[in-house]
Amino acid sequence: MSGQTIVVTGGAGFIGSHLVDRLLARGDAVVCVDDFNDAYDPALKRENVAPHRDAAAFRVVELDVREREPTIALVRELRPDAVVHLAARAGVRPSLANPWLYQETNVGGTLNVLEACRLAGVERFVFGSSSSVYGCDAAAPFAEDALDLRPASPYAATKIAGEAMVHSYAHLYGIQATSLRFFTVYGPRQRPDLAISKFTAGILRGAPIELFGDGTSSRDYTHVDDIVAGTLAALDRAAPGYAVFNLGSARPTSLRSLVAALEGIIGVAAKIEWSPAQPGDVPRTHAALERARAELGYAPAVSLVDGLADFIRWLRPRL
């Protein structure tokens, strides 16, 4: 579908800015709502959306979605065809230090955006959730119908709460809504606080890198192009009601294997410093993709080696 008006909250961030690129390229009008906060250098976020600065179909609104009335007023003014809500405090470890900020942004902010959609009559809503909702004990591969979710961090808890709020609005007000559980997303513009960013920068600089645990923890690393393809499929989905989908690669990779892959591509051995596993971290993530494949036509296409090489090409000149 194209020719629609789509609001992307968090549209200046890592995943959001890639989605904005694709929406504009296919002919949609996009309003990026972002507060450009300093969770990491906001200059990076401005750089992410700078290429579209003069595009007639693109607008940036600097707004904090924790502000209820301005959020409602904006969505009522825009009356978009759909909202993709990605604005959030992301990352597990900082959520232990300031759980209130995560609660206010990821739960309160999500409620504000949903309420704005209800009042503006927005018919479609896509929510950026996380594999972290599955916690430590879920049976792998993680399937969307798992009911016994045991979040291991405030971040994970806020994503479960966000999903629950989205469901309640879909149920009560007939908004067609989708929660997408993203699995460890990587690629160009990646948040600098993420492990792949730190490891790659360390290896390229010849600096030590800190690995937590014993190297056996594993993540279902997913390239941002695959995540954006799945998000567009969810946005264009015609089915009414509420649905939740995993967007992953179904290819869990251990921490040690990830570092070995980076070493192989860069051609330099990492200087590894081992530290104990961190509170809030989960031992593994592994996406079951049957539902996303069947209902979204989702088919992750970027191999880990190709995806890491793509990321390194982007990062190297920026160091």
Ligand SMILES: NC(=O)c1ccc[n+]([C@@H]2O[C@H](COP(=O)([O-])OP(=O)(O)OC[C@H]3O[C@@H](n4cnc5c(N)ncnc54)[C@H](O)[C@@H]3O)[C@@H](O)[C@H]2O)c1
């Ligand atoms: N990157 C991953 O591996 C990953 C995995 C699972 C889920 N997610 C989710 O995907 C979404 C995007 O993540 P990302 O990695 O692109 O992170 P990001 O931090 O790069 O993007 C989030 C954007 O939201 C904006 N934002 C935050 N709070 C806001 C507020 N109160 N008002 C307006 N804007 C606000 C930030 O400024 C930022 O630009 C988040 O909801 C995150 O929880 C990401």
